[in-house]
Amino acid sequence: MEIKSVGVVGAGQMGNGIAHVMALAGFDVMLNDVSGDALEKARAIIEKNLDRQVSREKISAEERDTALARIRTTMELPDLGQTDLVIEAATEREEVKHKIFEGIVPHLKENTILTSNTSSISITRLASRTDRPEKFLGFHFMNPVPVMSLVELIRGIATDQETYEACLAVVEKLGKTAASAEDFPAFIVNRILVPMINEACYTLLEGVGNVRSIDQAMKLGANHPMGPLELADFIGLDTCLAIMNVLHEGLGDTKYRPCPLLSKYVEAGWLGRKTKRGFYDYRGDEPVPTR
Ligand SMILES: CC(=O)CC(=O)SCCNC(=O)CCNC(=O)[C@H](O)C(C)(C)COP(=O)(O)OP(=O)(O)OC[C@H]1O[C@@H](n2cnc3c(N)ncnc32)[C@H](O)[C@@H]1OP(=O)(O)O
Numbered sequence: 143m144e145i146k147s148v149g150v151v152g153a154g155q156m157g158n159g160i161a162h163v164m165a166l167a168g169f170d171v172m173l174n175d176v177s178g179d180a181l182e183k184a185r186a187i188i189e190k191n192l193d194r195q196v197s198r199e200k201i202s203a204e205e206r207d208t209a210l211a212r213i214r215t216t217m218e219l220p221d222l223g224q225t226d227l228v229i230e231a232a233t234e235r236e237e238v239k240h241k242i243f244e245g246i247v248p249h250l251k252e253n254t255i256l257t258s259n260t261s262s263i264s265i266t267r268l269a270s271r272t273d274r275p276e277k278f279l280g281f282h283f284m285n286p287v288p289v290m291s292l293v294e295l296i297r298g299i300a301t302d303q304e305t306y307e308a309c310l311a312v313v314e315k316l317g318k319t320a321a322s323a324e325d326f327p328a329f330i331v332n333r334i335l336v337p338m339i340n341e342a343c344y345t346l347l348e349g350v351g352n353v354r355s356i357d358q359a360m361k362l363g364a365n366h367p368m369g370p371l372e373l374a375d376f377i378g379l380d381t382c383l384a385i386m387n388v389l390h391e392g393l394g395d396t397k398y399r400p401c402p403l404l405s406k407y408v409e410a411g412w413l414g415r416k417t418k419r420g421f422y423d424y425r426g427d428e429p430v431p432t433r
C-alpha cells in the first residue's frame with residue numbers, strides 16, 4: 143500500500159516537526175490539535191524552521207512554499223479519517239492516547255495505518271484498544287525532527303509485515319534511517335537515554351554538581367552535544383517523568399525510580415523550554431541555571 147497522505151494528532155514540538163518533514167517529502171498533511179492556539183503556533187514554527195533551511199540553502203524557496211501549502215490544520219479529529227497514515231503525537235499520557243484512538247477509529251478508511259509517536263508506552267496495549275491491531279505500529283521520531291536522522295519502528299505483538307514495510311518506505315522517503323525495536327517499555331533510545339537524564343537529576347539532588355557543572359561535564363567529558371539537564375529541558379520534563387514512570391512500572395525495577403527532584407519541577411509546572419523554565423530559566427537573553 144502506497145502512503146500519500148498523513149494525519150498528525152498533536153501539534154506540539156513533535157507534531158509540528160513531523161508535519162514539517164512529511165510535507166517536505168511530498169506527503170499531504172492534516173495536522174490536528176485540541177487547541178487552535180497550538181495549531182497557529184505550530185504553523186508559525188514550521189514556517190520559521192523552513193525559512194532557516196532556505197537561508198542555509200538546504201532547500202529552495204519554492205520547496206518551502208510547496209511544503210507549506212501541503213499542510214492543512216484542523217481541530218476536528220474526524221478530518222483525519224481519509225488519510226493513509228495517522229501518526230498520534232499528543233501528550234505522553236496513556237488515557238489521552240486511548241481517547242484519541244477511540245475518537246478517530248470510526249472515521250478511518252479500512253486500510254489506514256494507525257501509529258503512535260509515543261516515547262515509552264506499550265504499542266501492543268495501545269493497539270489492542272483499536273479495531274486494527276495488525277495495522278498499528280510505533281513510529282518514534284527523535285527531537286528535533288527536521289534534524290535527527292533516526293526513526294524507531296516498534297511492532298506490537300499483532301502488527302503485520304505489510305504495515306511495517308509501508309512505514310519503513312515512509313521513513314526512507316523522509317531520508318531518515320529506521321531502527322527496529324521490540325515492544326518493551328521505552329524501546330531502545332529512551333531505555334538508555336532517559337535513565338541517564340534521571341541519574342543527572344539525582345546527581346543534582348545529591349549536590350554532586352550543580353546544573354552548569356553537570357551539563358558541562360557531560361558535554362566536554364563525554365562529547366554529548368547537549369548536557370543531560372539541558373536535554374531534559376529540551377525534551378520536556380513532563381515527558382521525561384512520564385517515560386521514567388513507564389519504565390518503573392513496566393519493568394518493576396527500583397533502578398528506574400523517577401528522581402523526586404524531577405517530579406518537583408513537573409509539579410511546579412517548570413517543564414523546560416516549552417514553559418520557559420526548567421533546569422534553566424529561559425525568560426531572559428541567556429538561559430540561567432535554576433540550581
Ligand atoms: C524523548 C524521546 O522520545 C526521544 C528523543 O527525541 S530524545 C532527544 C534526542 N535528541 C537529542 O539528543 C538532541 C541532542 N542535541 C543535538 O543534537 C544538537 O544540540 C542540536 C542538533 C539540537 C542542535 O545543534 P547545534 O549544533 O547546537 O545547533 P545549530 O548549529 O544551531 O543547529 C544544527 C542544525 O540543526 C538545526 N536545528 C537546530 N534546532 C532545530 C530545531 N528545533 N528545529 C529544526 N531545526 C533545528 C539547525 O538549523 C542546523 O541545521 P543545519 O545543520 O542544516 O544548518
Ligand SMILES: NC(=O)C1=CN([C@@H]2O[C@H](COP(=O)(O)OP(=O)(O)OC[C@H]3O[C@@H](n4cnc5c(N)ncnc54)[C@H](OP(=O)(O)O)[C@@H]3O)[C@@H](O)[C@H]2O)C=CC1
Pocket residue numbers: 151152153154155156157174175176177180231232233234235238242259260261262282283284285376377378381416
Ligand atoms: N519531546 C520529545 O523530545 C519527544 C517526544 N515524543 C513523544 O511525542 C508525543 C508528543 O510530545 P511533545 O510534542 O514533546 O509534547 P508537547 O507537549 O509539545 O505537545 C503535545 C500536544 O498535544 C496536544 N494534545 C493533548 N491532548 C490532545 C488531544 N486529545 N488531541 C490532540 N492534541 C492533543 C497538546 O495540546 P495542549 O497543550 O493544549 O494540551 C499539545 O499541543 C509524546 O507522546 C512524547 O512522548 C517522542 C519523541 C521525542
